[in-house]
Amino acid sequence: MSLAARNALIALGITIALTATVAYTVNYLNRARVAELSAIEDKLSIDILSLDTQFSLLTAAPCDSVASSTTLTGELADLGTRLSYAESQLGSDNPQVIGLKDQYSLLEIRDYLITKQLAAACGTKPPVTVLYFYSNAGDCADCDKAGYALSYLRSTYPTLRVYSFDYNLDLGALKTLIAVTKVNDTLPAFVINSKHFYGFTSLEDLEKQFPKGSLATSTPKH
Amino acid sequence: MSPELFAYPFLFVAIFVESFILVTLLSKPARDARAREQGAATPSVAVIVPCWNEAATLGATCESLLALRYPKDKLEIFLVDDGSTDETAAAMARFAEHPQVRIIRKENGGKHTALNAAINATSAELVGCLDADSFVEPDALNHIVACFTDPHVAAATAAMSVHRPGNFLQHMQNAEYIFGITLRHSFASVNGLYVTPGPFSFYRRDVIEKLGGFRYGHQTEDMEMALRIQHAGYKIENAPRARVYTQAPETLSKLVKQRTRWTSGFLRNILGEYRGLVASRNHGALGMLVLPAALISIASGILLFSLTLVNLGQNALAAIDVRVGIPLSYSMLPHVALDWFYFPANVYALLGIATLAASVSLIAIGKRISRTPGNIAFDIVPYLILYVFVVPLWLITATSDVARGKRRGWRY
Structure with a gap:
């Protein structure tokens, strides 16, 4: 085998290895993104459920002890931004994106309802x-x-x-x-x-x- | 289907070629070439300086040749006035009495005729060319001559960089020239050179005469001669430490004109008389890799530029459209947090970054191999910012010229 042919084969191997590494890295980052979104959603889910539970337990005086859900709404907004970016990277038909959007929408609806209930219970002007x-x-x-x-x-x-x-x-x-x-x-x-x-x-x-x-x-x- | 998918094969080829260059640099012929000492042999040498209206730089070019550390009785310098209409004749007259200098005056006929006129007037074993806007290091010729120890070598090229780059565009070209040092050194190791540039390339005179002297070669007589040498089965070597400095166009317009001439000359030679070299197994790396890669690089340069332009245009229009009516205090600021999450990692972008990183490495290697002086950072920055945007200008112009059969003057 000539030197040029041998070098071409080595170069081909390097190119394939590099391309595969890039593809793996992108895939890894996308999976890490989805995992982070999932983790944020899990945390928010627990926070909202906790807020909801507190609200139910303290029906007599919910406004005394229930923390404002404003912080949660802020986190929800950040999650929405991240989800939107992940959707642009992975595609709107990606099953994981769709699953996360389902979960995100549920969280939004829960937050929306709790906010309304809190305002009504506390007699404050709803946002x-x-x-x-x-x-x-x-x-x-x-x-x-x-x-x-x-x-x-x-x-x-x-x-x-x-x-x-x-x-x-x-x-x-x-x-x-x-x-x-x-x-x-x-x-x-x-x-x-x-x-x-x-x-x-x-x-x-x-x-x-x-x-x-x-x-x-x-x-x-x- | 995303238009980016069309770009992947080209990026793959670009990375493959860069990998090939790197691997070849590490192989024995390249290592031997770098270790090659200046030989004891001092064959007779003639350096030809073809001039057409080169009064401004001719003097310095000739001075640098006279400063070459080479036996004076073995080195003659031919100043060929190819029908200049400026003060070139007066500039030449300064050297008329010098024992090493010979002056030839002739009707204007083009660079190839100027070279042939001097070749016909000399009996030197080796003949070389130095464009009248280039300057050589004193030991450059010794490095070049050492390449001719191998009897199969018919030509040898030098290591070019830009003479005193002044502006951003010239620094960009310097990076490109130094990249060329690496490229030429690597490809020479597998006999893959298809151009013997005007600044300080040398030839065996008997081979040139056997092949019939220089031709017009679609305004790229140096490329045409190199292709003819390869076609005839000879080798073209490279002396990576034979440093020569050439003046680079200082404006974009002049640069595009120069490169359009080079690119259209390449296309006309390769798609015309030397089509048989492309994909020819008999011509090894040149036929199977270098020439196909050069053709693909022209196509990919145009395609990738067009894709980038379309993408940037679409994104810019969409971004403007979305922001219409929103106060500038909000719309002009980025609203994405600095977080790894938003790192725009996609295969297309990362492969592009890998290609650029490899290019930067090849530039650094070229500087190290040739021991070219200067701070390379000043060259790499403009290269990274400008190069991908200016190259398509001459690729598109040259391709269009060749497709339409349009021919331009040497200086237009």
């Missing part, structure tokens, strides 16, 4: 809540814009609570939520403090749908 329904099946041209506008609003108005749901997710609890809130499939769809709003044209139009004075900010808007 402004947005149920946002989107689709990434290619049938919602404005969903990316709507999602980004909501991210901006959530960042600017810390008291605002945004719960995002993939309208097409095959999850019983989500289907029930959609049925209860009577949201139709014109996406993006928003339920802002029980008031429905469909489509997205601009940030200003979206802001007009919020109750007057509800968008109080702790930091200057501009």
Whole structure:
């Protein structure tokens, strides 16, 4: 065998080994991402269940001892960001992503319900809540814009609570939520403090749908 | 199907070629070449400096040749004025009385005719060329001459880098030239060179004459001659420590014009008269690996650039579209936490990074092998930032010229 042929074979071996290493690394990172998401969801699940249980145990004076769920909502938002990134990396049809989204949606619904129950039990003004329904099946041209506008609003108005749901997710609890809130499939769809709003044209139009004075900010808007 | 999938085969080939270069550098012929001492033999040598309007740099080029540490009675220098219209004749006149210098004046006929005129006028055993914008180290010729100990060697190339790179673009070219030192040194070890560049390549005169002298070669007479030498079954060697410095274009426009000429010359030679060399088992690494890889690199350069451009364009448009109407204080800032979770690891990006890392290693190796002076960091940074964006400019222009049969002037 000539020197060039021998070197070419070695080079081919190196190239295959390098490519395989890269493929393995990417796969490993993706698996680690899914594992981290799963761990966060497990922790949040326990936290929410704990909050829920505390709320049930102390029905007489829930507001005295139940910690605010604001922290949990913040963690839920971070989880949503991570899940969205994982979805962009792994694909929306990835079974693990779909499983995590199911679990995430359940957590969101639980948090939404507890927040409402706490406000009612404590007699406090409930926070402004947005149920946002989107689709990434290619049938919602404005969903990316709507999602980004909501991210901006959530960042600017810390008291605002945004719960995002993939309208097409095959999850019983989500289907029930959609049925209860009577949201139709014109996406993006928003339920802002029980008031429905469909489509997205601009940030200003979206802001007009919020109750007057509800968008109080702790930091200057501009 | 993702358009990125089209890029994978090209990235695979790029990594394969870089691996081949590295493996070949470690093999015995390359190690022997690096260990090669300057020989005791001092055959007669003629260095030809073809000039067409080179008044500005000719003097320094000639001075550097006269400073070569080589027996003066064995070295003659031919300054060939190929019908210059500037002060070249006056610049040459300074050396008219020098015993080693011979001046030839002729009608303008192109670089190949200038080289042939001097070859016809000398009886030196070895003839070399030095472009009038290049300068040599004093011991460069000794390194080159040592390559001709092997009787099968018909030509030898030097180690080129940029003469005093001034701006960002010239530093980028310096990195590229030093990468070329590694490439040439490695490919020479398996007789895979297909160009004997104008700056300080040498030939056995009898081989040149046997092959019929230099030709027009689609404005790349050095490449055409190298291909003819390979076609005739001779070897082309490389002297990695024969350092020569050449002036690099200082503007993007001049660089694109120069490289368009080189690339279209390569395509016309390879797809024309020397098509038979491609995929030819008889020509070993040159036929089976180097030339196919060079052709693939042109296609991949265009494809990867187009893909990157389309991807960047689409992402930029989508990002702008999503941000319309959102205050700049929010939309202009990144909102992703610094966390490993968001590390954009995909096979395409990581293979691209591996290719770039290997390129940087090859540049560092080239500098070390040739002992080229200067801080390489100043060259690598512009190389990494600029190179992938400028190369496609001449690849696309040259490919388009060849496809349409368009020919451009030498300096246009």
